Amino acid sequence: LHDNTGDARIVLWDNQVKIFTESNFEKNELIKIINGSAKKGKYGGMEIHVGSYGKVILSPEDVDYKKYPKITYDSINISDISLNLNSVSIEGKIIQLFPKKEFTRKDGELGKVQSLTLLDSSGSIRITFWNEDTEKLNTLEINDVISVTNLNPRLSTLDSKTIELTTNRNTIIAKKTGDLNFEGEIIKNIKELQNRRGVVSFEGIITSVDNLKTISLKSGEEVSLLGFIASDNTDGIRVTLWRENAEEYSKLLNVGQGLSLKNVLVKYSSFSSRYEISLINDSTLELKDLEIKNLKSIELAGKERSTNFSGDYAKINTINTPGIIEIKGFIAKDLSNISVYEACQNCFKKIENCSCGKGENIELRMIISLIIDDGTGTIRTTFMGDKAEKIIGVKTASIAQIKETPEFEKFLEKKSSEFLGKDIIIKGRAKFSDYSNQYEISVYDFKDINIDDELERVMKKIEI
Template sequence: MTDIDAIYEKLSHVISKEDFLQRIKEKVENMGGLCDEAMAAMLVANELGFSDVGRDSVKIADITAESGTVNFVARIISVFEPKEFTRNDGTIGRVGNLIVGDETGRIKVTLWDNMADLLKTGKVQAGESVQVSGYTKQGYSGVEVNIGNNGVLAESDEEVEVAANAQQIKDIKDGMGDLNLTGKVLETSDVRTFQRKDGTEGKVGNLMIGDGTGSIRVTLWDEKTDFLNEVEYGDTLEIINAYARENAFSQKVELQIGNRGLIRKSETEIEYEEEFIPIGNIVADASDVNISGRVLDISEVRTFEKRDGSPGRVGNLLVGDETGKIRVTLWDEKTDFLDEVEFDETIEVIHAYARENNFSQQVELQIGNHGLIRKSEKTVEYREKFTDISDIIPGESYSVQGKVSDLGELREFEREDGTESVVAGLELTDETGSIRITLWGEQAYVLEDLDIDSELQIIDAYARYGLNEEIELSVGNRSRAIIL
């Protein structure tokens, strides 16, 4: 008795032999070579409600290297492009891989030659349920199932739940492999091209994802970088078969997605909340700093030449919350944000690092390649803190307000580099005393709109000793003069 006869014997009371054989024939034709007649007979039986006929089915968790030939139903998790190789006898072989899973676990399926060719047809897709029949062996990364020309990979109508096998970001360590996780997109980068040692051109791009336990940078290589054009902030992504490496520059662990990795969109809801700290709590050399604040000032973007001769760009924002304010420096493509934001809007700065400015001795935030800046709908309260003139000491930056008690004149001068600029001076008085204010460059032109007794605010001016060793406030590019 053949396998087909044995299967029909169990369902002969619900279908004629002629109809049964016809349905097997149609199944084989419709599957385009994905299954043989015995497997088609099993699929027809399943459609008729007889799932216990044919070959014994096992669960993935029960498969071992010694299981021999196994038969099971699973859902395809990822599909990898087949590759050609040369055998010892000089013939060309083909090999391709799948990762499949059921409610008990996941396993690698390796397809050879004609079966590997199925991966090129597009008929084998991630997310589909399949009937698998192959032989087991111990592979490089664990037990795997091999399907040769006598094996079976066939579509199945059975709904398969895949066991949760995802890591949380907080648990990822340098050197870990076969990582599967789901996260929310926090940032995407531009794609960069580079030349490999063998002279070929490569591509690399990054995105930042987060889950309820933290955030991590993900690096995509070559054709995988095309995915960056498909996603945007807030999308949920599923990452399969990634590996973790420590970035030599930042000393932070990142995820790498190579040829055997997979990244795709997911409908899973991810709870992720950035932890924001008050601006007043930021200290020098702090890393991974997140703040939200109101835009108090926006600088012009400057261009410069980097050490390698390439052009660079830099710009600044002054941002404040109820605890203080801080200057934020943006580099290169991040400076495009300065054209999008307006004074008094609320923004969020994510994954910045803090440095002390050598000139002002003030702590500032830097947004490098791993940082993010974006607009926010949050309401942030900010009130400028003004210092009494009598409390000013050299070497710090201050904001003061008072009345103009004396006005100087605009004076042109030549800088050491040969360029021309202007400078002006005035005296500002409050209830505690008076101080000289020196305004440089564009700031000096405020003098044209002032009179004696005009009320004036000076924001973020630097205190130093001037003529006759008297303390004065210097108002430059990073300061503001506001007429009340």
């Protein structure tokens, strides 16, 4: 409910829910509550509960209606959305429009789900539409500017750092005329970007440039990707370019060049546990002369550095015998699935394949396969058990809970966007697969590529 002082969440119990069937129970109708009980809500705000001793009066006659003007929806910045808000309205530009998915609901009926990502100057957020509400997206396209009213914030099922929005029957989408131009706040030092959200502008010097990569999307489309590190004397940050931008700037960017990046998007990556930079349509990247002393690379504060790697990396196209090896490459293909199975706690085999005699103790185990490319070839790598949980950042039990729900496809899309093109070092056992007729790697350990560590390794090799 809303009055001129704010909003309140109302919880009705038992027979009180009959009010929902009244013909005039609709938005902007007045309601009077008697003997409600105020309680602290799930997300910290106050709720009013109405039970058997309470009373809900729809369209009361003893109220001055002039004191309660019609509800209007004021848009807020995406960065201001919190779980304490029961309902929000926002405006922004569509930067992602995901395909419509169909699924079978618990009652056996067919359900539909579709999502989009909306951007304003303060940040971006995912909005999910269910069932008949998905029809509201039929006329929308990427780069459309829209307003969306009456959305409900909720915590992402599998990411405690992320808030998403869901629609309801009162949600209204309106397409706005004209474009939405972003003017990102100018950030003076790169370290501050780890505390920022949304669209920003900053300058830095290139301290590392990846080779141009080609990655495969789930749709079968192959696209170009280019990553580089921009640094100043406070920190470094990873910047990712896609498609035509990647191809164009792969010919222009070199270590030591100065850059001005305007109206770029700060996004969190669970793969690196850091905020990174992506370009949007309003972004510009300009080469310029800069002089910055004491350049810093990326600070991996709090992250463990594995010491179990020799640095003797095998070329993928030379792997033709079984054994323990290390490879260095990038994730080249979308995450298409995550397998979860019941396993013996002793031998880790599937229950139906257990032969150790201790199969009565069962646990859920997860398997993730990633395709790695090192420039000489590609190879399938398999992460199992705790290694799978580590790279995906989610416990097996949580994955098992959403496997048969629409949330699973959303999760795969999100993780794929974080994983694609990321550099990684892997240690594991190479073995020939009769199924794929190729060598594959069962992963024992892995880590992100750290430029300073790799330079130190190369220098030591040269000295030897």
